[in-house]
Amino acid sequence: MKRIAFYGFAALLLLVACLGAVVTYNTLTYSSMQIEASARRMPQVNLDRAVAALQEAVRKKTISYEEAGDWDFEPFIRLHEMLEMRFPLVHEHLDKEMVSGYSLLYTWRGVSADEKAVLLLAHQDVVNAPDAAIWEHPPFSGTVADGFIWGRGTLDDKGSMIGIFAAVEELLEAGFQPKRTVYLCFGHDEEVGGWNGASKMADLLRDRGVTALMSLDEGMAVMEGAVVNMTKDIAFISLTEKGYLSLELTAHGNPGHASTPPRETTLGILSRAVTRLEDNPMPASLPEPVRLMFRYLGPEMNFPMNVVFANLWLTQPLVLRQLASERATDAAIRTTTAVTIMEGGIKDNVLPATARAVVNFRPKPGETVAQVTERVEKIIDDDRIEVKPLRRPSESPPMARVDVPAFATLHETIGQVFPDAIVAPAMMLGGSDTHHYAGVAEDRYGFTPMRFRMDDLERIHGPNERIGVEAFGRMIGFYMMFIENAAG
Numbered sequence: 106m107k108r109i110a111f112y113g114f115a116a117l118l119l120l121v122a123c124l125g126a127v128v129t130y131n132t133l134t135y136s137s138m139q140i141e142a143s144a145r146r147m148p149q150v151n152l153d154r155a156v157a158a159l160q161e162a163v164r165k166k167t168i169s170y171e172e173a174g175d176w177d178f179e180p181f182i183r184l185h186e187m188l189e190m191r192f193p194l195v196h197e198h199l200d201k202e203m204v205s206g207y208s209l210l211y212t213w214r215g216v217s218a219d220e221k222a223v224l225l226l227a228h229q230d231v232v233n234a235p236d237a238a239i240w241e242h243p244p245f246s247g248t249v250a251d252g253f254i255w256g257r258g259t260l261d262d263k264g265s266m267i268g269i270f271a272a273v274e275e276l277l278e279a280g281f282q283p284k285r286t287v288y289l290c291f292g293h294d295e296e297v298g299g300w301n302g303a304s305k306m307a308d309l310l311r312d313r314g315v316t317a318l319m320s321l322d323e324g325m326a327v328m329e330g331a332v333v334n335m336t337k338d339i340a341f342i343s344l345t346e347k348g349y350l351s352l353e354l355t356a357h358g359n360p361g362h363a364s365t366p367p368r369e370t371t372l373g374i375l376s377r378a379v380t381r382l383e384d385n386p387m388p389a390s391l392p393e394p395v396r397l398m399f400r401y402l403g404p405e406m407n408f409p410m411n412v413v414f415a416n417l418w419l420t421q422p423l424v425l426r427q428l429a430s431e432r433a434t435d436a437a438i439r440t441t442t443a444v445t446i447m448e449g450g451i452k453d454n455v456l457p458a459t460a461r462a463v464v465n466f467r468p469k470p471g472e473t474v475a476q477v478t479e480r481v482e483k484i485i486d487d488d489r490i491e492v493k494p495l496r497r498p499s500e501s502p503p504m505a506r507v508d509v510p511a512f513a514t515l516h517e518t519i520g521q522v523f524p525d526a527i528v529a530p531a532m533m534l535g536g537s538d539t540h541h542y543a544g545v546a547e548d549r550y551g552f553t554p555m556r557f558r559m560d561d562l563e564r565i566h567g568p569n570e571r572i573g574v575e576a577f578g579r580m581i582g583f584y585m586m587f588i589e590n591a592a593g
Contacts, residue, residue, distance in 0.1 A: 128416050135415040137404040139528060140513065142520025148275065148585050152578045155271040156254060158191040159577065160247030162263045163256035169230035169296045171496075181207045181293055184229060192270045194277040199289070204309060208302040211289035213273065215592065220285040223592045224320035224546050225584070226538055227266035228295035228302070231258040236568050244570070253571040261565045262323045264572045264580065265553060266291055272584035283592035285318070295538045298349075300497060303538035310545045317546040319511035321587065322539045324551015327519075327526050329558050335406065340519045340526040342512075343533040343551030344394045345504040346540060348468035350477055351445075351495040353461065354378055354485070360458040371460040372449045378485045379444050379462050385484045387440035387477070389425050391417070392470045394504055394532035395437050399424075401529035436534050440468045440477055463495055467534065474498045502540035505548035514591050515550055522554065522583045554583035 165184040170176055188209075189196050200212040209229070215222070234244035234257050242248040242255040249255075258264070269289060288310065292302030310317075325341035332339060356378070358371040391399075396417070403414030413420045428434040435441075442464060449460035468477050474494075482492055506512060507530050516528050539549045555576045564570045572580075 128412065128419065132412050132415045135404050135411060138401045139405070140516055140520060142517050142524065145521045145586065147522065147579070147582045150271065150275055150578055150581045150585070152574070152581075154191065155267060155577065155581055156249065156574060158187070158271065159254055159259065159264060159267045159572075160249065160256075161187050161191070162267055163247035163254070163258055164245055166245055167230050167258075167293070168233050169294050171297055178207060181229065185209070188270060192274045195270060195273050198277055199273070202309075205293070205301045205305045207293040208306055209289070209291040209293075210306050210309070211291075213283060213287040213289070215283045215286040217284050218286075221316050221318040221547070222286040222288055223283075223588070224288045224290060224317045224542060225269050225588075226290045226292075226303070226320055226322035226542070227269055228262045228292045228299070228323075228538060229266060230293050230296050230302075231261070231263065232296050232566050233257075234568075240568050242569075244568075249574065252575070253573050254577065255569070255571045257570055259572040260553075260561075260570050262295070264555075264577060265323055268554075268577065268580040269584050271581045272588060275581070275585055276588060281589065281593070283588065285592040287588060287592050288315070288317070290538075290542075292538050298497060298499070299538040299541055303541040307541040307545050310542075315545055317542075318548070319505075319515075319591065320539065320542050320546035320549045321515070322537050322549070322551050323553050324533050324537060324539070325531050326553045327523050327556045329556060331559065332402065334410065335402070335527075337405070338523065338526040338556065339402070340523055340528045340552070341398070341531040342515060342519075342528065343539075344397070344507070344530045345470055345502055345549075346533040346536055346551065347440075347470070348466075348472075348474060348499050348501040349536050350466040350468060350474050350498040352464050352466065352478065352481060353491075353493055353495045354464060355491040355493075356460045356489055357491065358456070358458060358489075361456045363454040363456055366456060371457055374487065374489055375447070375449070375460040375462055378487055378490045379447070379464070381484050381486075382442050382464060382481065383444065386442055387466075387469075387472070387480065389429055389435075389438040390469075390471075391421060391425065391438060392532060394470065394530055397507060397530045398532075402527065405527050433534075436467070437532060438469070440466055440472050442466060468501055470501045470504060470532065472501070474500055499536065499540055502543045502549065505550050509548060511548045511591075512550070515552065515587070518583065518587045518590050519552070519554075521586060522579060523556075554580045554587075 165180040167180045202210040237244050244257045247256045290306050292299050294302045324343035327338050327340045329338050356371040356375040399414045428438050445465050446463035450457040466477050
């Protein structure tokens with residue numbers, strides 16, 4: 106018996122030793138994924154011209170709405186007129202097309218017809234600003250104050266759109282001619298799904314047989330203080346984004362007087378269904394873009410975090426538990442469930458015949474809209490609840506690759522413009538127009554070329570949206586260098 110115990114203990118020691126050896130080896134060979142970007146000077150830009158254009162763009166209330174009857178297209182028309190006036194060379198040398206009436210598609214023809222194209226994306230529309238009274242400066246004023254341009258759309262996404270226009274105008278003034286054809290795609294309804302804007306432009310390009318090497322759209326950015334115990338800024342590049350699904354849950358019953366209620370009312374039935382969904386969140390896992398993010402960040406970290414990320418085969422359960430403890434990181438590892446609307450009765454002593462709830466889901470990569478819907482129905486498990494999509498859903502698009510020249514070009518350009526930042530692939534938790542171009546661009550990346558602090562994120566769709574004048578100039582320089590690197 107003692108001999109058996111001894112051999113068991115020896116086997117355990119050997120297992121621990123082997124485990125330690127594997128962990129140590131993985132950590133020591135955990136090489137950096139950063140590249141040494143070639144040194145380049147930031148190009149000179151006519152910042153006054155660009156700032157004036159962005160101010161004017163902000164003043165155009167290009168607000169998008171869910172309901173077709175709520176739209177006012179006059180601001181879009183005025184915006185297009187301003188663009189023609191402010192950027193004459195763009196409109197002289199590029200072919201302009203109007204798609205679905207208000208989306209803008211520009212073609213900058215390259216000298217080589219055999220080269221695959223490059224797509225630059227942004228959107229014209231913005232969300233409304235019902236909280237205007239608490240803004241430091243009026244949301245549609247385009248005020249320049251304290252080193253910032255203030256107003257709705259400066260970050261999302263007129264800053265990028267005007268930045269791209271300004272970059273192309275600067276390159277044309279310098280006599281630059283791209284080798285690859287460059288398409289500029291500016292949708293007019295991104296904030297409500299992009300189905301009449303980006304989707305139609307993508308269909309048009311697809312029908313023409315256009316194959317793009319890559320697309321670059323809004324998305325992640327250079328973040329300050331995003332990761333604990335990392336002193337450097339991190340330039341996150343979105344490789345994909347989560348899908349979008351809103352399900353309407355409707356409970357049906359018999360109306361009546363509240364003095365003689367049934368055992369279960371429609372509101373009670375609906376409440377239990379919603380509670381089941383919140384009590385049974387979608388399962389957690391590490392999506393591939395999140396795993397790649399750790400692969401790029403891990404080697405730049407100190408002990409013990411570098412050991413943790415070098416050995417995810419062993420530490421993944423601990424990592425998932427930690428990520429699940431915070432709202433923002435929990436959303437990166439699972440399809441999220443968010444109850445956004447509940448409504449039913451209209452009088453305090455009347456039983457409603459129907460009660461309705463809307464639950465928003467953001468399917469993570471690898472989970473389809475159909476799979477999420479099926480899981481919702483199984484969790485609710487109540488035939489009295491009708492489940493149907495509220496509006497057209499979208500799937501999480503295929504993930505862009507990191508082992509291709511397109512990603513290396515983007516990585517290189519970020520290194521040239523933000524030389525102190527660590528570059529890491531990631532996944533965007535929200536949505537953009539990017540997914541519409543899955544059949545056109547071989548790889549689709551999301552990166553907004555500017556620095557963000559964590560509190561800046563609240564300005565997007567919130568009060569006091571603004572962009573630094575200096576940061577806007579750097580954004581323009583980035584787009585100039587990216588076009589030269591990717592298309593030149």
